[in-house]
Amino acid sequence: MNNRKRKAGGLSKYSQLLVPLIAILVLVIFNLIRDPGFFSVGLTTNNNGDPVLQGNLISILNGASELVILSMGMTLVTAACGGQDISVGALAAIAGSVFVKVLKSGGGSISPLLVLGGFLMCCAVAMVFGAFNGSLVAFFNIQPMIATLILFTCGRSIAYWINGGATPTVSSPIINAVGSFIPGIPIPTPILIVLLMGGLFALLFRFTTLGLYIQAVGINQSAARLNGINAVGIKLLSFVILGVCCAVAGMIGVSRLGLINHETLLINIEMDAILAVAIGGNNLGGGKFKMIGSVLGAYAIQALTITLYAMKVPSTDVKAYKAVVIVLLVVMGSPVVKEAADRFTKRIRAARRSDTGKEAA
Amino acid sequence: MKKLIAVALVIVMCLSLMPAAFAADDVIKVGVVNNPPSESGYREANVNDFINVFTKENGYDASFFYSIKNDEQLSAARQFITDGVDYLLISAAETTGWDAVLKDAQEAGIGVFLFDRMIDCDPALFEAAVVSDMAKEGETAVGWLLDQKLDAYNVIHIQGAMGSDAQLGRTGALDEQFASGKMTKVVQQTATWDEAEAKKIVESVINSGDAFNVIYAENDGMAKGAVAALDEAGITHGVDKDVIVMGFDCNKWALRELQAGNWNYDGQCSPFQAQVISDMIHVLEAGGTIEGLNESKQVISVEKGFDARTITEEDILTYGLGEDVTVG
Numbered sequence: 209m210n211n212r213k214r215k216a217g218g219l220s221k222y223s224q225l226l227v228p229l230i231a232i233l234v235l236v237i238f239n240l241i242r243d244p245g246f247f248s249v250g251l252t253t254n255n256n257g258d259p260v261l262q263g264n265l266i267s268i269l270n271g272a273s274e275l276v277i278l279s280m281g282m283t284l285v286t287a288a289c290g291g292q293d294i295s296v297g298a299l300a301a302i303a304g305s306v307f308v309k310v311l312k313s314g315g316g317s318i319s320p321l322l323v324l325g326g327f328l329m330c331c332a333v334a335m336v337f338g339a340f341n342g343s344l345v346a347f348f349n350i351q352p353m354i355a356t357l358i359l360f361t362c363g364r365s366i367a368y369w370i371n372g373g374a375t376p377t378v379s380s381p382i383i384n385a386v387g388s389f390i391p392g393i394p395i396p397t398p399i400l401i402v403l404l405m406g407g408l409f410a411l412l413f414r415f416t417t418l419g420l421y422i423q424a425v426g427i428n429q430s431a432a433r434l435n436g437i438n439a440v441g442i443k444l445l446s447f448v449i450l451g452v453c454c455a456v457a458g459m460i461g462v463s464r465l466g467l468i469n470h471e472t473l474l475i476n477i478e479m480d481a482i483l484a485v486a487i488g489g490n491n492l493g494g495g496k497f498k499m500i501g502s503v504l505g506a507y508a509i510q511a512l513t514i515t516l517y518a519m520k521v522p523s524t525d526v527k528a529y530k531a532v533v534i535v536l537l538v539v540m541g542s543p544v545v546k547e548a549a550d551r552f553t554k555r556i557r558a559a560r561r562s563d564t565g566k567e568a569a
Numbered sequence: 570m571k572k573l574i575a576v577a578l579v580i581v582m583c584l585s586l587m588p589a590a591f592a593a594d595d596v597i598k599v600g601v602v603n604n605p606p607s608e609s610g611y612r613e614a615n616v617n618d619f620i621n622v623f624t625k626e627n628g629y630d631a632s633f634f635y636s637i638k639n640d641e642q643l644s645a646a647r648q649f650i651t652d653g654v655d656y657l658l659i660s661a662a663e664t665t666g667w668d669a670v671l672k673d674a675q676e677a678g679i680g681v682f683l684f685d686r687m688i689d690c691d692p693a694l695f696e697a698a699v700v701s702d703m704a705k706e707g708e709t710a711v712g713w714l715l716d717q718k719l720d721a722y723n724v725i726h727i728q729g730a731m732g733s734d735a736q737l738g739r740t741g742a743l744d745e746q747f748a749s750g751k752m753t754k755v756v757q758q759t760a761t762w763d764e765a766e767a768k769k770i771v772e773s774v775i776n777s778g779d780a781f782n783v784i785y786a787e788n789d790g791m792a793k794g795a796v797a798a799l800d801e802a803g804i805t806h807g808v809d810k811d812v813i814v815m816g817f818d819c820n821k822w823a824l825r826e827l828q829a830g831n832w833n834y835d836g837q838c839s840p841f842q843a844q845v846i847s848d849m850i851h852v853l854e855a856g857g858t859i860e861g862l863n864e865s866k867q868v869i870s871v872e873k874g875f876d877a878r879t880i881t882e883e884d885i886l887t888y889g890l891g892e893d894v895t896v897g
Contacts, residue, residue: 262802267773
């Protein structure tokens with residue numbers, strides 16, 4: 209009995225991943241029926257003469273990179289604060305602008321050291337803005353969505369001021385290596401950066417109690433505080449970590465094209481990031497979370513976009529198609545449907561048990 | 570007490586109006602209502618153009634107001650009317666809601682010029698409207714493309730934000746070609762001005778294996794995104810290469826790409842309307858009337874299209890927007 213209980217517990221531990229997994233599976237099957245070669249990956253040579261991997265699978269994994277990184281950070285903020293940060297796109301634009309500003313300060317020559325400096329600088333700036341958001345939420349108990357509305361509104365104007373020009377461009381082999389391919393490595397660099405970020409988070413949760421503390425604060429802040437957890441600090445920290453995620457996403461976004469357009473860089477990505485967290489089965493009211501769920505959710509959203517592009521859906525209809533699929537996904541993951549599914553499986557189990565009981569008799 | 574305050578206020582108001590009343594006759598007071606420069610590279614150039622033309626040296630006393638919101642623009646316009654400007658120059662955030670303000674201006678004897686964006690109202694309410702004809706920009710670009718006399722036109726069409734003036738205008742001419750069958754639509758998709766999204770769209774076409782030889786992007790940024798996808802897939806682009814690349818807006822960096830032969834065509838969307846308006850104001854000040862206006866009173870800005878094979882250094886310096894770069 210004890211054994212079975214643990215088993216059931218083990219299963220339900222991952223049951224929240226069911227929705228994003230089903231979504232991805234359905235998209236995969238749908239695409240394979242539509243075009244059996246949809247996921248084939250080939251090796252070509254790019255215009256720099258380097259071998260690179262190419263195909264829809266690579267496009268999805270590559271294109272989702274910024275969204276995946278942001279949804280990782282968004283998961284933590286959601287879990288700790290029970291609300292979402294809607295300023296991530298604006299903050300990424302600020303971080304990207306700082307990155308470009310530093311690169312431009314080199315007077316044309318861009319050395320690896322300068323790129324590193326630019327990255328550290330944009331991380332620092334994004335962490336400060338993250339801390340600003342975080343302190344509004346943690347100290348002043350403002351709803352996260354309202355607190356981050358401030359930066360959401362003015363963030364892109366700040367990004368504009370930083371460079372004083374609309375779309376400054378930077379071109380350098382190093383930037384190209386960050387946003388596209390490192391010569392000799394056929395995997396797009398953004399995918400590698402996502403793996404690195406994922407690894408860092410895995411280590412963070414493995415070797416620190418951060419994950420547990422975040423859940424504790426999210427479930428019951430007072431109880432967490434009474435147990436000696438610094439709830440305010442944890443909330444603040446979750447926003448600072450999200451700030452770092454924004455900086456990394458902004459840097460990738462800038463490096464992809466060597467261009468910062470503060471108005472369009474990662475525009476509307478906050479909505480997709482929140483959606484990824486939701487599709488991943490995480491409670492938007494805070495508490496327990498599974499980062500892998502959000503990551504799968506992010507890939508599902510990107511896969512959907514690429515599928516619509518491949519289907520050549522008219523540009524006026526893209527959003528409508530996307531909305532239909534998303535409504536289905538969100539309903540599928542809703543508590544009501546989950547409960548119904550639970551009751552259904554229980555009834556089947558009960559029926560089976562009574563069947564076996566009869567046979568034994 | 571209240572009366573005293575009222576009297577004091579009236580005196581203050583009269584005093585504040587006095588400088589306007591006694592202002593030298595040779596200074597022309599102008600109020601400019603525009604969108605904020607942070608909107609885009611185009612707007613930045615547009616704002617600077619007006620600041621550079623309506624200067625003290627040129628005999629103007631200009632005040633500027635920037636907002637992306639129609640109601641804020643409206644109250645600013647009212648304020649300019651109260652301040653007693655001679656001319657009101659407006660690039661409206663929205664096309665509606667301006668009738669009352671424009672009538673007030675007319676009653677106050679203020680000349681109104683619209684620039685860049687039209688307003689839905691009776692043309693009698695303004696002197697002239699200096700605007701871009703987005704549809705013509707599209708026609709110029711498609712005309713250039715037809716002149717290339719390609720054997721086949723397989724076009725990837727990347728659109729701007731659906732419903733925007735620039736998108737509608739630049740799409741129209743190409744849609745006609747698709748409809749007539751002269752050009753084949755490989756894909757027509759909106760990237761909502763987002764460079765990274767444009768790259769994804771082109772990637773998906775490359776992945777599907779469909780043949781294409783033209784990329785028609787409705788602004789420079791999206792063309793850059795499309796080119797990034799081509800570069801990653803090892804597809805050559807530019808003058809005498811596999812794929813023709815076309816963009817719009819004439820950013821300096823984009824014109825440098827043309828100069829280097831990486832792109833083929835860039836269409837201008839001229840943000841330079843100030844000089845045209847200034848010239849017309851001088852005609853009115855001299856007691857003349859603006860001639861050659863049609864019923865809608867629109868003055869269409871002259872807009873060019875640049876070909877990578879014929880573009881000159883001077884073109885880039887004269888017509889390029891934003892910051893200059895070197896392209897390898």
